Amino acid sequence: MVVSLLPEERALTTLHTIALAIDTLANSGISPPRLLEGSGVASCDLDTPDKLISHAQELRVFANALACTRDPALGLFLGLRMHVSAYGMLGYTMLASRTLRDALNLALDHSALLGTYFKLSLEAEGDEARLVASGYRYAPELTVFNSELCLTSLLTVLQDLLGKVVQPRRVCLSYRPPLHAASYAEKLGCPVEFCASHTALCFDAALLAQPLPLADPVTSHYGLQQCLKLDAQLNSRHDVLEQIRQHLAGNLRDACDLDSVARQMHRSERTLRRHLQRLNTSFQRLLDEVRYDKARQLLIQTDLPIYLIAEQLGYSETASFRHAFQRWSGQSPSLYRR
Known part of the structure; x- marks a missing residue:
């Protein structure tokens, strides 16, 4: 395997996403060693909460997962299982935030703790709000997988924060329809626009002002301090x-x-x-x-x-x-x- 040493692949992230993938795919009979092969990550590392890995290592695990499952819609499958608790202290602080807007702004302010491959931004225009994912510059062969994982995990987070099912207005994707394009509308339950000018999850803007059911100002304040500390570390x-x-x-x-x-x-x-x-x-x-x-x-x-x-x-x-x-x-x- 060619060693990937491109500067943009040196960013560090936590193990939470590959831990989810390994745990989820274990139910399909795929062993952790197969998924971790060539990544430089050992199975015992998954038991170390503060362990950090490079994006290049995480991308290797994603490539292995796609090869093992041969499921082109794997990004959709994993993202819908990426609950807010998977983000550790950041996730719990989001749950304790006052409104959905506050929770999302918290995540965007500490995007390094999200471990995303995209630059995320929150936009609101009229009665529509958009979580826009831009700036992807990693493995081009994993563009579709990472876009699916990003948008569906954001949808899962929205639903966890609000404590109810959220029906997206639409999903915009900057790439052409893949062979499994029919899976998008089926799993997301909304119109899907391919070859769009941007990649985004679009939903009702009124949700941004909605109070969160688990809001707690004391927990939110404590969690914010911890997020600041983790970000600094x-x-x-x-x-x-x-x-x-x-x-x-x-x-x-x-x-x-x-x-x-x-x-x-x-x-x-x-x-x-x-x-x-x-x-x-x-x-x-x-x-x-x-x-x-x-x-x-x-x-x-x-x-x-x-x-x-x-x-x-x-x-x-x-x-x-x-x-x-x-x-x-x-x-x-x-x-x-x-």
């Missing part, structure tokens, strides 16, 4: 990774091991290693990411010979660089340059 973990990446990018010739990088960053090797382990990554993976980014830049934007590029990336032998680039991209540096 997630961002701080991102910051550590970016600090290491930035240091490596400027010191590729000398960045031979974590110990030397830790000394240059005035941190302890143990502290950095603990951070990397909690983020389910390693020094070698970060080094590969930075080298791959730099290699692609030099191959496309310069005429430097391959051996000089290898030197700039910290390789003592050109052959080692060639083998590494083949592993990262699935092709040789010379072929990539063409």
